[in-house]
């Protein structure tokens with residue numbers, strides 16, 4: 001069952017007990033979110049007149065004509081009781097995200113939310129690699145949105161890895177492109193669990209490996225490895241490279 005937000009409305013008395021006790025009465029609307037967050041809104045502004053964010057528990061009693069709500073978090077308590085005929089409804093809710101297309105399985109709307117693409121109408125979800133940008137165009141094979149992902153180069157791929165695999169694209173482009181700084185063997189693109197890294201071909205004799213940065217190659221480091229431009233700046237593939245990042249001025 002999808003998560004639901006409950007909405008209670010009417011002439012209510014609102015008691016808040018915490019750092020500062022308060023009692024208010026008015027025609028209000030009370031939202032109870034799936035994470036139990038309670039918001040009491042009156043006629044004015046965007047800000048609730050009383051609220052509790054993710055309280056430990058929420059108890060609602062209602063008999064069709066009246067209700068009472070009690071929410072409790074640590075030393076705070078919020079109590080809302082209706083004084084006259086009131087409304088009580090529940091609605092399905094979901095995360096809200098940027099619309100990015102149409103679900104090929106059910107024609108439902110696709111949204112981008114917290115590192116994945118989700119369908120609002122079915123269970124379909126596609127995890128996005130770190131730093132991915134969802135593009136306006138769509139995959140000709142399956143109809144899903146395409147994305148841009150920087151892994152050494154800028155790759156444009158279907159968001160479904162079963163359709164177009166990022167690790168396969170990175171392997172095709174960068175396998176054996178660089179050599180191991182410790183033994184001179186080629187560095188191989190490996191992705192045993194979805195995570196992409198460069199590992200020495202001589203493994204297990206040589207255990208040198210580097211995680212593949214989420215950025216593009218801009219030039220070569222003096223150590224022979226590539227330098228990447230990432231969201232946090234430019235750096236050698238080897239995060240501990242001493243040529244690229246002199247430890248201290250005085251050490252030279």
Ligand SMILES: [Zn+2]
Pocket residue numbers: 103104105106107108119120121122123124
């Ligand atoms: Zn769907």
Ligand SMILES: [Zn+2]
Pocket residue numbers: 139140141142143144158159160163164
């Ligand atoms: Zn596709």
Ligand SMILES: [Zn+2]
Pocket residue numbers: 180181182183184185200201202206207208
């Ligand atoms: Zn090696």
Ligand SMILES: [Zn+2]
Pocket residue numbers: 221222223224225236237238241242243244
């Ligand atoms: Zn370096």
